[in-house]
Amino acid sequence: MTAPVRALSLAELRERTSEKWREYPEEVLPLFVAEMDFALAPAITAALERAVRIGDTGYVASRTPLAAAYTAFAQRRFDWAPDPAGMRSTADVSMGIVEILRRVVEPGERVIVNPPVYPPFFDLVSEAGGVVERVPLRETGGGWQLDLDGIAAALASGVRAVLLCNPHNPTGTVHSAESLRALAELADRHGATVVSDEIHAPLVQPHAQFTPFLSTGPAAERVGFAVVSASKAFNLAGLKCALMVAASPERRALLRGLPVEVEWRTGQFGLLAAVAAFAPESDTWLDGLLSTLDQNRRLLADLLATHLPGARYRMPDAGYLAWIDLTELGWGANPSRRILREAKVALNAGPTFGTEGAGHVRLNFGTSPEILTEAVLRIAGLRDADGETSR
Structure with a gap:
């Protein structure tokens, strides 16, 4: 089995100056634009x-x-x-x-x-x-x-x-x-x-x-x-x-x-x-990346099922972008706004992909399991807060 590629730590990633790591303040986890959090192929x-x-x-x-x-x-x-x-x-x-x-x-x-x-x-x-x-x-x-x-x-x-x-x-x-x-x-x-x-x-x-x-x-x-x-x-x-x-x-x-x-x-x-x-010579690296992304897409499915059961997510067959339907959570046509404001996680807004994207977000899981887990837990905290408010 091909070894997975290594995801960089949050400290290493904060040294980058690209859009993903400069658009938002440091308290925000950026899982929006399609940049990955891995070292380059050798x-x-x-x-x-x-x-x-x-x-x-x-x-x-x-x-x-x-x-x-x-x-x-x-x-x-x-x-x-x-x-x-x-x-x-x-x-x-x-x-x-x-x-x-x-x-x-x-x-x-x-x-x-x-x-x-x-x-x-x-x-x-x-x-x-x-x-x-x-x-x-x-x-x-x-x-x-x-x-x-x-x-x-x-x-x-x-x-x-x-x-x-x-x-x-x-x-x-x-x-x-x-x-x-x-x-x-x-x-x-x-x-x-x-x-x-x-x-x-x-x-x-x-x-x-x-x-x-x-x-x-x-x-x-x-x-x-x-x-x-x-x-x-x-x-x-x-x-x-x-x-x-x-x-x-x-x-x-x-x-x-x-x-x-x-x-x-x-x-x-x-x-x-x-x-x-x-x-x-880059084929081995690419195979390792695919293995890593396979693990992450499955981890995301488990995290959502456990912590955000109202989310609907179908594992993609390609790429590192997850299309997630949050309609059942009642967070409006553009739930990415609340997620950014309150959970400090940056996702792509579903409606920008067309009217079919209402209630959806796009999440980039081309990152470390630790960052992915932290992001989902932050988002799930909004649902928990909604539950506290309703009681």
């Missing part, structure tokens, strides 16, 4: 230390090993070998999404998103000139699925693109190969484009099979783009590096036609770190 640390030592801090080169490194990584992890010739880099996944949407959607045309979904999706569609078309996920009782009937109806009404979250944030849903293939065929039938955000793909638990959208067949290759990055799985968001991936000649031509500045926005440190992350 190969990444070595690559960045070497770059600093030799002053390798210039512009990103026109030829880099990044695309080939990702292809080898995808082959090992997903049994998929995208052609490096169909890739271009940029600063981050959000930028890649906007740059692609700008070229496949005319101003005012509609783009499907599947709420509850990563809040910037709504803004990215607008930034690209599109209009959001909401087709919420279907909750089946055992999980969430794409509403293919709803997507079909929207595409038939003239929607031009689908912005897919694969795996899905915040639910941690790993879309099935069958549903992705059906989505591709629907888009192909209606002449629409699918842009698949696959930033959480390396974080799929071993029991759940991740399917890259572009791997599902000829229809997906004709209609699709993927945008990928090492940033979420390896905690590199501040270093700015992502890849836009296309498979068909037409889609590759679109990527080649992007201005050179789109690629030059790639961070040099981000590229060096991503190449190290995608290298075989």
Whole structure:
């Protein structure tokens, strides 16, 4: 069994200057923004230390090993070998999404998103000139699925693109190969484009099979783009590096036609770190991270069942973000406000993920068991206080 990765102590984490550790006062436990509380993979640390030592801090080169490194990584992890010739880099996944949407959607045309979904999706569609078309996920009782009937109806009404979250944030849903293939065929039938955000793909638990959208067949290759990055799985968001991936000649031509500045926005440190992350020597670290996150998602389930039984939580199959329904506790449409104010725990507000998020919070469990436990106990104290008030 792979050894879990080591979570840093609270004292060590307080030395960080990133958003997670500077947004709130020290009495607040931050379990909101998607940053993890672990040391970097050793190969990444070595690559960045070497770059600093030799002053390798210039512009990103026109030829880099990044695309080939990702292809080898995808082959090992997903049994998929995208052609490096169909890739271009940029600063981050959000930028890649906007740059692609700008070229496949005319101003005012509609783009499907599947709420509850990563809040910037709504803004990215607008930034690209599109209009959001909401087709919420279907909750089946055992999980969430794409509403293919709803997507079909929207595409038939003239929607031009689908912005897919694969795996899905915040639910941690790993879309099935069958549903992705059906989505591709629907888009192909209606002449629409699918842009698949696959930033959480390396974080799929071993029991759940991740399917890259572009791997599902000829229809997906004709209609699709993927945008990928090492940033979420390896905690590199501040270093700015992502890849836009296309498979068909037409889609590759679109990527080649992007201005050179789109690629030059790639961070040099981000590229060096991503190449190290995608290298075989980082696989053991990633496997250890998945083991750690598996333990934490189960610990969270136990903590909620014991101390906050009114909470409804389904363990995610991917990522380190928990989507928790607190409606039964009666803390309003946005319970994160009270939790921050009274429990001193910072969570993401459910309503920012769409109207389906009312009564929900998103909690980041990519941390130590001690911090996770303390956070849940603080939140549970609010319920205990409510009980005292009612007596």
